Amino acid sequence: MRVLVTGASGFLGSHICEVLKSKGYEVVGASRRIGYLEELKGISWEKLDITDELSLFSFSFEEYDAVIHNAGLTFTRREEKYFRINHLGTRFLVKRLEEIGFEGPVIYISSLAVHGPGEASEEDLVVSPIVPYGVSKYMGELEVRSSKLNWVVLRPPVIFGERDKALVTVYKIFSSGWVLDWRPQKMLSVVYAGNVAEAVAFLLEVRPYGEVFLIQDATLSWQDFALKIQRMLNVPSRRYLPLRNWHVSLVKSVVSLLGRFLRLPVDKHKLKEIEADAWVVASDKIERYGYKRRFEFDEALSRTLRWCKSKGYL
Numbered sequence: 001m002r003v004l005v006t007g008a009s010g011f012l013g014s015h016i017c018e019v020l021k022s023k024g025y026e027v028v029g030a031s032r033r034i035g036y037l038e039e040l041k042g043i044s045w046e047k048l049d050i051t052d053e054l055s056l057f058s059f060s061f062e063e064y065d066a067v068i069h070n071a072g073l074t075f076t077r078r079e080e081k082y083f084r085i086n087h088l089g090t091r092f093l094v095k096r097l098e099e100i101g102f103e104g105p106v107i108y109i110s111s112l113a114v115h116g117p118g119e120a121s122e123e124d125l126v127v128s129p130i131v132p133y134g135v136s137k138y139m140g141e142l143e144v145r146s147s148k149l150n151w152v153v154l155r156p157p158v159i160f161g162e163r164d165k166a167l168v169t170v171y172k173i174f175s176s177g178w179v180l181d182w183r184p185q186k187m188l189s190v191v192y193a194g195n196v197a198e199a200v201a202f203l204l205e206v207r208p209y210g211e212v213f214l215i216q217d218a219t220l221s222w223q224d225f226a227l228k229i230q231r232m233l234n235v236p237s238r239r240y241l242p243l244r245n246w247h248v249s250l251v252k253s254v255v256s257l258l259g260r261f262l263r264l265p266v267d268k269h270k271l272k273e274i275e276a277d278a279w280v281v282a283s284d285k286i287e288r289y290g291y292k293r294r295f296e297f298d299e300a301l302s303r304t305l306r307w308c309k310s311k312g313y314l
């Protein structure tokens with residue numbers, strides 16, 4: 001079976017390709033940058049820009065049995081880019097697949113950001129995204145869900161794992177022994193990229209068309225996350241960083257004034273997400289369909305930290 005994975009050059013896409021390849025699928029990765037990842041030597045590549053209708057028009061989607069639409073933009077300071085890639089790019093792709101009468105499964109990688117903060121317990125109920133990224137992912141979702149395609153939507157929360165650079169700064173802060181002493185009740189769900197990829201393989205096999213799924217490996221507070229990482233790295237957790245709300249307001253002001261010039265990987269929208277009390281997945285629908293996670297949280301986290309060390313990040 002020939003599977004096309006969009007966004008294969010990125011963090012999650014590379015895991016999806018690796019897992020599908022290991023399960024015997026013929027995998028083709030599609031993105032604008034192609035073929036540079038050492039880990040993905042065994043897969044073929046096609047150049048594709050999902051925002052370019054001409055590029056989509058000349059792409060041979062007929063040659064594929066399934067499409068994993070994972071390409072997306074997770075951070076930019078130019079809001080319109082979220083909508084161009086996550087919404088319009090998805091619309092163009094869906095339109096092209098409909099035009100050729102594509103009948104295979106189309107799995108769309110959405111995000112918990114679609115729900116907005118709080119406890120996400122029901123996949124199909126009202127959503128309230130609070131940042132442009134979440135809105136653009138929801139608009140992309142709607143393109144898929146209102147199409148004639150045989151679709152499945154997967155909404156992961158924060159994803160961690162090898163080849164992710166976004167969380168490296170967080171691991172670095174924790175590895176120095178600091179623990180944030182700030183609203184300890186704040187909870188977040190996380191999921192390992194390898195497990196999201198396993199879930200994609202599961203959905204490809206089971207094909208629960210027309211369904212939306214959430215997924216998570218663990219739900220914990222930032223403090224527990226820090227303590228766990230410090231235990232795994234054998235770092236004594238002695239330094240608590242007492243944060244008060246006015247510190248947070250100060251950081252917000254600095255970020256909005258200087259973030260662009262200092263090229264910080266956060267902006268006012270990311271801070272809004274970080275500030276929210278909970279980003280929690282409270283649904284086991286995917287497990288009820290028969291999905292079983294392959295890597296337990298501790299093992300997944302220790303694999304990730306080992307990778308960070310091997311790359312000299314920690």
Ligand SMILES: NC(=O)c1ccc[n+]([C@@H]2O[C@H](COP(=O)([O-])OP(=O)(O)OC[C@H]3O[C@@H](n4cnc5c(N)ncnc54)[C@H](OP(=O)(O)O)[C@@H]3O)[C@@H](O)[C@H]2O)c1
Pocket residue numbers: 006007008009010011012013030031032033034048049050051070071072073074085089109110111112137155156157158159160
């Ligand atoms: N990371 C998370 O915590 C997280 C959580 C929930 C959901 N997600 C979703 O998971 C997916 C992958 O995220 P990620 O963290 O792996 O991001 P990433 O590392 O930045 O990868 C994004 C991928 O999308 C591709 N892409 C971007 N614009 C494109 C375009 N115009 N045409 C074709 N490909 C394009 C990029 O390839 P090129 O730049 O080479 O084109 C890259 O391969 C996204 O849809 C994201 O919304 C991520």
